[in-house]
Amino acid sequence: MVKTVVILGAGWAGLPLAHKLLKYTLPKAKDDLKVFLVSPNSHFYWNLAAQLFLPIGPSFAQYSVKNFEFVLGKAKRLDPETNTVETLSALHSLQEQIQVAKSIVIAGAGLTGVETAGELAYVYGGEKDITLIISGERALQASHILSGVSQVVEKDLQKLGVKLVRNAQVKDAQTKTKEEKDAAVQTTLTLSNGSTIVTELYLPLFGVQVNTSFVPASLLDSAGNLVLDKAMRVVGTENVWGIGDVGNLETKQVTRTDAQIVHLSAALDHVLLEVTGEVKEYKPSGKTMIFITMGKKHATGQIGGWKLWG
Numbered sequence: 287m288v289k290t291v292v293i294l295g296a297g298w299a300g301l302p303l304a305h306k307l308l309k310y311t312l313p314k315a316k317d318d319l320k321v322f323l324v325s326p327n328s329h330f331y332w333n334l335a336a337q338l339f340l341p342i343g344p345s346f347a348q349y350s351v352k353n354f355e356f357v358l359g360k361a362k363r364l365d366p367e368t369n370t371v372e373t374l375s376a377l378h379s380l381q382e383q384i385q386v387a388k389s390i391v392i393a394g395a396g397l398t399g400v401e402t403a404g405e406l407a408y409v410y411g412g413e414k415d416i417t418l419i420i421s422g423e424r425a426l427q428a429s430h431i432l433s434g435v436s437q438v439v440e441k442d443l444q445k446l447g448v449k450l451v452r453n454a455q456v457k458d459a460q461t462k463t464k465e466e467k468d469a470a471v472q473t474t475l476t477l478s479n480g481s482t483i484v485t486e487l488y489l490p491l492f493g494v495q496v497n498t499s500f501v502p503a504s505l506l507d508s509a510g511n512l513v514l515d516k517a518m519r520v521v522g523t524e525n526v527w528g529i530g531d532v533g534n535l536e537t538k539q540v541t542r543t544d545a546q547i548v549h550l551s552a553a554l555d556h557v558l559l560e561v562t563g564e565v566k567e568y569k570p571s572g573k574t575m576i577f578i579t580m581g582k583k584h585a586t587g588q589i590g591g592w593k594l595w596g
Contacts, residue, residue: 289319289558292371294361295497296325296342299530299543306551308349314559320353324371326360361500366523372500387487389415391475393456394492395425397576400439402491404580407446417449417483419456421492430574434593435586442584454479459488494538496531507534516567518550527553536570545571
């Protein structure tokens with residue numbers, strides 16, 4: 287009987303894992319394996335390079351349809367008892383809204399918010415008013431991030447024309463419906479400091495909203511993360527595993543995915559190839575590794591206790 291692996295998500299973790307299984311596990315499985323890759327988008331979001339969207343399909347043309355199938359859809363429901371997943375077609379893009387908006391407010395000055403503000407400011411220059419709302423005294427105010435990295439980021443954002451609003455959080459956001467065809471959509475933001483901001487586009491980028499709404503609540507922690515054991519298997523299941531942003535083992539950064547992919551592919555080999563012995567425990571990295579770009583002229587980062595140059 288052909289063994290089946292369903293990978294939900296074709297991002298930094300899911301896409302390489304699919305290739306690894308097809309290139310290295312499939313030959314050892316004597317062609318007795320089929321991989322399904324499910325994604326709501328037909329393109330991979332390559333957010334670390336100039337070409338943002340790369341088609342997924344062509345990179346898998348080298349594999350037989352007997353062993354691989356790409357499913358364009360979004361996971362709707364997971365049933366670990368029957369090992370089934372329902373999918374629903376979906377497509378979503380903010381590109382048009384960003385292009386037409388004359389003012390943009392970004393809430394959240396973590397890595398995502400900082401990079402988004404910097405990239406938008408670099409591309410649009412003085413064409414748009416861009417504001418970054420910071421909940422504390424400074425951007426990137428996390429215990430593991432050096433203050434020097436934060437200082438570089440803030441200095442570069444201000445050079446790019448980004449307005450910084452400190453010690454404030456968005457408490458309420460009310461968006462008006464367009465009354466006329468060419469009228470701009472306006473969102474009124476109420477901040478924790480008592481002030482209000484009216485903007486044509488609001489991007490809430492604080493925290494990570496994990497895409498696990500289709501997973502039974504019994505398999506999730508209070509933040510919506512999959513609860514994983516030390517082998518990266520979902521606690522309480524036999525055939526469900528997790529890597530990337532959905533897991534609860536370590537910080538959600540692209541620099542963590544390589545080690546997770548290597549570990550999970552080895553763990554799956556134990557199951558798919560019926561290898562004897564225990565699956566090795568995954569050891570999360572405690573080393574800070576961040577790389578921040580704000581357009582083509584401004585960048586910084588951190589490796590351990592070392593601040594990267596621009």
